Amino acid sequence: MRLLVTGGCGFIGSNFVRYALREHDDWEVINLDKLTYAGNPANLRDIEGDKRYRFVRGDIADRELVNDLFRDGLDAVVNFAAETHVDRSILDPSPFIETNVKGTQVLLEAARNHDVKRFVHISTDEVYGSVMDGRFTEESPLRPNSPYAASKAAADLLCRAYHISYGLPVVVTRSSNNYGPYQFPEKLIPLMVRNALSGLELPVYGEGLQVRDWLYVEDNCRAIGMVLMKGRPGEIYNIGGGSERKNIEVVKSICRMVAERLNRSPEDFTRLIKHIRDPRGAAHDFRYALDCSKVRELGWSPQVTFEEGLARTVEWYLSNRSWVESVITGEYLEYCRRVYAA
CATH class of the missing domain: 3.40.50.720 (NAD(P)-binding Rossmann-like Domain)
Structure with a gap:
């Protein structure tokens, strides 16, 4: 093909x-x-x-x-x-x-x-x-x-x-x-890993109660x-992955995994969590959830649990810090300043 x-x-x-x-x-x-x-x-x-x-x-x-x-x-x-x-x-x-x-x-x-x-x-x-x-x-x-x-x-x-x-x-x-690996660090999981490693704030929109299904x-x-x-x-x-989690739960799991990997206390990272104004306002959907019956009929089902996948992902970012820093540009930093300003 x-x-x-x-x-x-x-x-x-x-x-x-x-x-x-x-x-x-x-x-x-x-x-x-x-x-x-x-x-x-x-x-x-x-x-x-x-x-x-x-x-x-x-x-x-x-x-x-x-x-x-x-x-x-x-x-x-x-x-x-x-x-x-x-x-x-x-x-x-x-x-x-x-x-x-x-x-x-x-x-x-x-x-x-x-x-x-x-x-x-x-x-x-x-x-x-x-x-x-x-x-x-x-x-x-x-x-x-x-x-x-x-x-x-x-x-x-x-x-x-x-x-x-x-x-x-x-x-x-x-x-x-x-x-997973190679995701640009404007997205939730790689952003939190990078910021935790750099000792930067972990910005969470509102209370972080938005629910996402992770794949x-x-x-x-x-x-x-x-x-x-x-x-x-x-x-x-x-x-869909069939793995619904609140955003704040995902962030706290990342803090725990990074702490375990670096032999530090989870509190070293959870204290960096900062609840900020949500710039999306009404555009921030509260929950996504999918019925995946049709694709399962083709013979597919998710093979990686969220806990396993998140551990793999955190490990990848910890082991590839040079990749993360190489994709950070001035434009990206300016964008973060605008979006994550409290």
Whole structure:
């Protein structure tokens, strides 16, 4: 299979590229990535010499570049490329519309014109909004509450339209909160690990009672691979870890794990927790939860418990501090100043 992976230098994308090449000897991967602040070619340095792997720097919204890649002949597309952080979308929604909506449409049109056999679009549970009780199914209405979630919902609807209007074999996955190695440290888990190691405050929005379902990134990659091979065109597949935790519980678990690893007291780190004003306001969804029955019918289930996955993740960040510091830029530090100001 000749596979185009967009956003393959990002967190989930790089883990998926590595998974695809490890699990499928007959797959060839072309990685198209714009290399924004969260896209890092170092994430895939260990496979740069693999003859089945090719990196192309570019924007999915660049029609000419995208069409050139499709002319070379592709069997399938997995679209990870996206602006993904809610806080950034509130500060400036424009890049989210450009990449998540326009970029997705450019890819869909190229796939339609070049007879691609499968198009997997990677979405998020945030398109559903928040749920106090029960779980979202793939039939639940879309009620996005942030510019980020709205841009992803728009892209999902474009995928549906291309399937209905043109018969394009599109499949959409909506996953819960991913965590694991190579995640940019603006996200909760890597941010808390980095700040704890640096003796910095651990910023928690409000009381930290927001509930998220945590999914280890390798489990998500396995699910995406299964959907790519077995998913039904036109369908949506929810992918969740079945591990709901309050944010404050996650932060305290990180403090405990870092303390154990460094042979220190957990109180050395829990005292750094600072409850701050929530810049998201009403856009901060309280709880996400997914019904994953449909993807389980394909034979998938999560293999990594939250406790095991979090321990692996904390250990990875502790063992790769140079990677963490290498991705920190002036832009990122300014962004943190703006968002986390008390």
